[in-house]
Amino acid sequence: MNIAIIGCGMMGELHATCAVEAGFRVAVCASQPADAAETLAKKFDAEAVAEPMAALQRDDIDAVCIASPTPTHADYVVAAAEAGKHIFCEKPLGRTIEQCDRAIAAAEQHGVKLYVGHVVRYFHEFEAIRAQIDAGKIGKVGFVKTYRGGISPMGAGGWFRDAKQSGGATLDLLIHDLDWLRYAFGDPDRVFSQNLAGKTSLLIDYVLATMRFSSGVIAQSVGTWAHPAGFRVKAEVCGSGGMIQYDSQDAPISAMPRETESGPSMIVPASPVNESPYTREWRDFAKWLNGESEPRVTPDDARWAVRMALAAIDSAESGQPVTLS
Amino acid sequence: MTRVGIMSFAHMHAFAYADCLRGLPDAELTAIWDDEADRGRDSAKQFEVDFIEDQAGFLATGLDAVIITSENVKHRTMVENAANAGLWILCEKPIATTIDDAKAMIAACDAAAVGLGTAFPCRYIPSMMDVKKRIDAGELGDIYACSCTNNGQFPGGWFADPALAGGGATMDHTVHVADALRWLLGQEFTSVYCENGNLLREGIETDDVGSLHLEMSGGTMVSHVASWNRPASFPTWGDVTMEIIGEKGVLAVDAFNQKLDVYSDEAVKAEWAYWGDDCNLGLVADFVDAVANKRPPTVSALDGLRALEVTTAAYESARLHQSVSIDLS
Structure with a gap:
């Protein structure tokens, strides 16, 4: 199963490593600015892109891992849900309850699975x-x-x-x-x-x-x-x-x-x-x-x-x- | 030679203070009174002094001072009687179970012109004195926050009887740390929030654990655990700990962490053998010096009252589920 890593900081790298151990393939790494994505992509033999929204809509992606700063989680969850991708989101799910509700509703509406990393x-x-x-x-x-x-x-x-x-x-x-x-x-x-x-x-x-x-x-x-x-x-x-x-x-x-x-x-x-x-x-x-x-x-x-x-x-x-x- | 008597061995600290008196060259334990005659006779025998059953007679044996280690609610009457007899007094903590009692005790001692001290030995733990020096020297800069514990094993007996103790673990194990923080930081407490309850020891009427949050006049925020949460199988009686968050650094204090881990097949459980200095000795030595020099003990009755105000407000907070302001009386 192919995943996109959204957010390529410390948690993005950790999740990429563990996802591979669990049998996933890192296909795309996306972050803004793009240099972190390039570094991570090189490590996992993946493609680096500068636009996370574009990355999570790609046809070759089955699931997305959201490891970007907290206030961006909900928007990426909603976009991934709309694109029909399953979602692994780093905690916290959102910066506000409104964001959490929006994320959960989008996943339900589009029939995708939403997991949040309370590890x-x-x-x-x-x-x-x-x-x-x-x-x-x-x-x-x-x-x-x-x-x-x-x-x-x-x-x-x-x-x-x-x-x-x-x-x-x-x-x-x-x-x-x-x-x-x-x-x-x-x-x-x-x-x-x-x-x-x-x-x-x-x-x-x-x-x-x-x-x-x-x-x-x-x-x-x-x-x-x-x-x-x-x-x-x-x-x-x-x-x-x-x-x-x-x-x-x-x-x-x-x-x-x-x-x-x-x-x-x-x-x-x-x-x-x-x-x-x-x-x-x-x-x-x-x-x-x-x-x-x-x-x-x-x-x-x-x-x-x-x-x-x-x-x-x-x-x-x-x-x-x-x-x- | 300062002649000191002990009133009541209901509190186990009486034994430690009696040992201290025997160890001080300029003090002498001369008599014991106890409202439980058998207990008094046993302790008198152990410390090889006279047991005097009649309280008035005991107070008239030529004593200079008394140490009161009775059940908490009995402190007031004993302090008043000893003050009327013109004796200096060291009172076990908490100084009283109500603010009115504490104030009456202070008034009685003021009227009789005798010194009244509160037994807060934590101020005499070498590690605590070291922390005080570091804070006073500015090593930590501004103190932003402090997270504390005073955990203990369940003391049993009257400690869990509200009629005699006036409260439970929140009362028993908040006052030491409250006093230590006032002393270390030179701030007063302004508010407290407390959650407590009888959650661990079955069949008792008092709380056995309290979780407290306090604000201080200088802006330092404080959390505290006051508990009897250490099981009988724990290797020691309990702890006094603080994590102090300062502008220039963090200081972690585990005040009694000077111990050996001892594994004895006879004891079955692991035990910690404390090898650090006895803080009670500093407390009692200061008291004996206060008596000899007719000065108030360094840790005063007002310090006892200030610590009691924290616990009184904590119980009110726990009842109301609200943060309660602490008004200095």
Whole structure:
């Protein structure tokens, strides 16, 4: 099956690599400006084009992978749906709920499959946490703490650091945990949050959020784009009969990069697995396209995740909790 | 020699303070009073001092000061009685369960011209003192945010009885960090949002976990986990942690992370053996010095009241599902 990669930054390259591992062929790479597309196309022996809208309408394309900046997702999803292509969209599905609704409606209307990359659902360690809970190791879950982040990413033109475009660390980073928490513990009733986006003289963000779930479970999530370097994920699940802790720093490989001329590099502690979680989600997408099974993430899940993140941003603005259900 | 008595061994910190008194050259634990006579007799035997069953008699044994480590709701009466006897007082945290009680205690000690301190030993943890020095020296620049925890194992007993404790984990495990942040940052708390509940330990009436969000007068935003979420199988009692986000960098503090991992077949579970300095010793040494020099203890009763105001507002927030402003009384 042939795919077009729309957006050829870090995520575009990662998805291209994992899609190929899952049996797809990268036929076209498109980005604006086109130089990133040319670099990526060369690597995958694909064609580079400067116009994403043209790329996703080509006859030799079966599905598109949208890995462009967040505010462009919905337009590309709609265009791909209209062209009859199946869609793998990087999270978040949209910058606004209106964008999410437009994207979901277009996919439904044109009968194409829309998958959104909430990849944490495929991470081995997060699946292992769920397995321990399901095995009854810690009794009834009452409290969860998550932590994710490190250095603030740039993106082309620094769009990640512009909260108007990216939604800051809440919509781009914390959304991973918001989605996973809902996946593991059900729908949230309300969310309260604080953040630093645009509130300091630095281009950093730091998000502190608490969710109350309908089940009664309380979750506190910390998301950081405020660190000078590095990336770390932690999770703690507390139950009536025990507790589970995960820390990405407890990894089989740790790396210490030397400072480069362009500053410290972002190195994630390496915890190699035979099949990356990104490849797993591409395999899930492939099975869906082949009619074998449903994927782990539905469009409604993706909309929920955006809703939770936007509610957190609204709460930080108003200083009061936002009710979700 | 400063003569100190201990009122009640209901709180387990009494044992640590008694050990500190024995370790200080210019202080002496001379008597113990307890409203549970058996418990008082046992502790008196352990520390080889007199147990005096009658409170008035105990207060009249020539003491210079008392340390009060009773159930939280009993602090007020004991403080008032000790103040009337002209004694300096170190009171276990939280200073009281209501703001009215805390104010009455402060008034009683002011009227009797005796010092009243709150037991916030976190200020005497070497790592915390180091953090204070770094912040004061401007190493972090402006402090934008702080994410904290004070997790613990379930203490059981009266701690989970609202009539005696006045609250649960949110009360028990917010005040240390609230005080430490006021001290470290020189800011007051202005608002709090709290979600809490009885979600982990079955058969108790109080909350056992609280998730808090606070704003401070200098603009620093804070999150905090106050909990009894550590299971009995956890290798230690709990933690005090902070991640401080500053203009010039990030400081991560795990205040008691000076430990050995010990694997003993006798214990079955893994254990952490703490080898760092005892922060209680700094607290008690300051108190003994305050008594000797007739000065207020460094960590004051007002500090205790300010921390209590945070927890009181947190419980109101949890009830209302709204952020609540904290008014300094």
